[in-house]
Amino acid sequence: GQNIDQPTEMTATEGAIVQINCTYQTSGFNGLFWYQQHAGEAPTFLSYNVLDGLEEKGRFSSFLSRSKGYSYLLLKELQMKDSASYLCAVSLDSGTYKYIFGTGTRLKVLA
Amino acid sequence: DSGVTQTPKHLITATGQRVTLRCSPRSGDLSVYWYQQSLDQGLQFLIQYYNGEERAKGNILERFSAQQFPDLHSELNLSSLELGDSALYFCASNLQGADGNTIYFGEGSWLTVV
Numbered sequence: 683g684q685n686i687d688q689p690t691e692m693t694a695t696e697g698a699i700v701q702i703n704c705t706y707q708t709s710g711f712n713g714l715f716w717y718q719q720h721a722g723e724a725p726t727f728l729s730y731n732v733l734d735g736l737e738e739k740g741r742f743s744s745f746l747s748r749s750k751g752y753s754y755l756l757l758k759e760l761q762m763k764d765s766a767s768y769l770c771a772v773s774l775d776s777g778t779y780k781y782i783f784g785t786g787t788r789l790k791v792l793a
Numbered sequence: 794d795s796g797v798t799q800t801p802k803h804l805i806t807a808t809g810q811r812v813t814l815r816c817s818p819r820s821g822d823l824s825v826y827w828y829q830q831s832l833d834q835g836l837q838f839l840i841q842y843y844n845g846e847e848r849a850k851g852n853i854l855e856r857f858s859a860q861q862f863p864d865l866h867s868e869l870n871l872s873s874l875e876l877g878d879s880a881l882y883f884c885a886s887n888l889q890g891a892d893g894n895t896i897y898f899g900e901g902s903w904l905t906v907v
Contacts, residue, residue: 712894713894715894715895715896717898722881722901722903723900723901724795724883724898724899724900724901725836725883725898726795726898727895727896727897730894730895732894769835769836771836773894780838780841780848780849780851781826781838781896782838783828783835783836783837783838784835785834785835786835
């Protein structure tokens with residue numbers, strides 16, 4: 683089966699740095715995505731990794747290790763508006779482009 | 794605004810009824826995905842269509858069906874509704890191939906079964 687694991691909840695302070703981990707065991711792999719989802723709203727795309735290493739995009743960075751089935755999302759200079767769920771998703775293969783999502787990590791940013 | 798349009802935004806219906814959710818993908822996108830998100834649950838993949846044909850199937854119940862029309866819009870039909878079907882249903886789209894793998898989500902359709 684397909685398995686994507688993330689912590690359920692995390693709490694951090696405004697201005698701090700937080701790392702959200704994601705581990706996956708899937709039958710195929712064609713890339714890993716991070717999405718942000720505010721409650722009751724649509725997930726919005728944050729980052730995409732298909733090769734090992736770090737991708738940086740402003741305050742957000744994402745890292746991938748394919749051999750370890752591991753990724754993390756790093757959020758720097760946290761702001762209150764970063765309070766949201768962060769979803770890790772894996773694209774299973776290039777044929778069907780089937781995407782499997784983890785249950786998400788609910789991040790609370792405190793003042 | 795992702796460019797993916799879903800209607801209706803909210804829907805309340807009774808158990809046993811049937812509803813149809815509609816999705817218009819981003820302009821030029823050929824692939825449509827349907828996801829279900831229940832309270833405090835992750836996004837559950839239901840089904841994917843590509844250019845009118847079913848491409849992949851996830852945990853979609855037999856009471857549910859979907860199709861993608863020649864103009865690329867898609868509909869998700871939910872029948873014999875049960876209380877447990879209450880959820881947020883998302884449609885997403887992308888253009889496979891050169892555009893990469895990112896999928897873009899609509900705002901979702903909130904379904905409440907009473």
